[in-house]
Amino acid sequence: METRIGFGFDSHVFKPGVTLRIGGLTLDHPEGLAGHxxxxxxxxxxxxxxxxxxxxxxxxxxxxxxxxxxxxxxxxIFLNLALEELQHAGFRIVNVDTTLILAAPKISPISGEMRVRVADLLGVEMDQVSIKAKTPEGLNLDHVAQCHAVVLVERAAEPEELKSMSAVIESQRQLEDVVEDLLSSVHGVPKKRVIAPLYDTDDIT
Ligand SMILES: [Zn+2]
Known part of the structure; x- marks a missing residue:
């Protein structure tokens, strides 16, 4: 199974009069993170x-x-686009691990709720999402929120495998045709191929 890793980093400065949004949740805090x-x-x-x-x-x-x-x-919206890109490339999420770095508010009391929300946005289970938080000690960045994230992804389905499977099915069909041709030439029986339907749909009400 092909796996790949991704890493992301972001930072925003706290600003009064802005609603604080982290992990898709609105948090009660006097300041929010300024951004476009x-x-x-x-x-x-x-x-x-x-x-x-x-x-x-x-x-x-x-x-x-x-x-x-x-x-x-x-x-x-941004997350959804990234999920579409991931799907387009043929991969799916194995797990996501993150570390928030901020002085306040405290994340640990709400990290469970945040994990549920992020898992929901990502379309995965809660145990595939980890959200940790640290204070920026010694960094002199008490007015900034930073976040590091790593994600492991795996190939959802091998397009090449599917292609080779259909090639096998096609070659089996060709083989059956050759056998039928041989039999009809030997026995003089007209070539006939009865394809039985999988289900008798007439009986289904
Ligand atoms: Zn940002």
Missing amino acids: SDGDVLLHAITDALLGSVAAGDIGSFFPPGDPRWKDADSA
């Missing part, structure tokens, strides 16, 4: 990790900060 979108540092880091896992660029290449369409945008 809703400033969800956690979702941005996961989005970049997902895009990175399939070498599909980064959040800025899809959603330029200057584009008025993404002003105050819900970051779940």
Whole structure:
């Protein structure tokens, strides 16, 4: 099974009068994270990790900060695009691990709820999502929220395997045709191929 890893990082500065959004949740806090979108540092880091896992660029290449369409945008939109890119590349999420770095608010009391929300947005189970938090000790960054995210992805289905399976089925059909031709030439029986339906749909009411 082919696996790949993706890494994402993001940071935003706290600003008064802004609603704090982290992990798709609205948190009760006097300040929020300033950004062109809703400033969800956690979702941005996961989005970049997902895009990175399939070498599909980064959040800025899809959603330029200057584009008025993404002003105050819900970051779940960015995450959805990254999931589409992942699916398009033929991969699915194995697990996501993240570390938030911020002085306040405390994340541990709500990390469970946040994991449920992020898992829901990613379409995975809660046990595939880890959200950890640390204070920025010694970094002199008490007014900034940072987030690191790593994601492991695996190939959802091997397109090559599926192709070779259909090739086998096709070659079996050709073999059956050859056998029928041989039999009819030997016995003089006209070539006849009865394909029985799988289900007798007439009887289904
Ligand atoms: Zn961001």
